[in-house]
């Protein structure tokens with residue numbers, strides 16, 4: 001199966017009230033952990049790539065994602081995460097990505113609309129889905145509590161106009177999560193999310209999924225979240241696995257496949273938990 005756009009994947013999830021888990025991937029070990037568990041649990045899954053990978057890893061990541069999609073039975077999307085520019089979105093689309101996120105969330109509203117619409121106009125004729133962000137999801141570490149600042153939260157009143165003016169397929173919302181490792185427990189504004197969901201004609205996306213308590217994620221999915229983004233928890237699993245290996249092996253030249261074994265096991269545990277949390281297991285059946 002070729003890589004699929006997120007539009008259909010997320011619309012099905014929205015209709016059936018589950019979320020599709022989306023993981024930022026950096027190398028073969030990340031991709032293996034995600035797709036092998038996706039196949040095991042028959043879950044659709046989204047492989048995301050962050051902009052910093054573009055200068056080095058991009059062609060390899062695209063090839064690995066394509067190979068994964070051909071080898072397993074569940075739908076897989078390859079998605080550009082947090083692109084700051086039209087040019088990067090275009091490069092991803094031209095390289096074979098099936099969806100992109102254009103992040104104009106720090107721009108004034110009109111500029112966010114303009115930038116997002118430009119990406120949509122390039123992507124849509126090619127069958128590529130576009131996610132945009134309205135409001136702004138901050139960083140947990142850089143400024144503790146930034147995610148709690150309601151000044152950045154998505155205003156439900158802006159949502160219908162933004163979707164109509166841009167033509168996006170999915171919308172990332174700011175409702176109290178943050179990127180990175182939380183320094184204190186987030187408190188999601190579920191009422192706001194429900195209000196956004198009532199007026200949104202497209203599926204909604206929750207960024208900063210790592211470390212958000214399960215009960216709050218479940219409530220968010222029940223109130224309209226159709227895509228859950230995860231990165232930091234995979235990074236923690238990778239590093240914990242490497243530390244475990246280093247503590248238990250003294251060889252100077254171990255087989256590299258052994259070095260990553262524990263990391264892959266721990267990353268797979270994260271992926272399994274997130275698929276269960278999202279309720280996406282068994283939803284990746286081919287029609």
Ligand SMILES: [Zn+2]
Nearest residue numbers: 179207208229
């Ligand atoms: Zn994000």
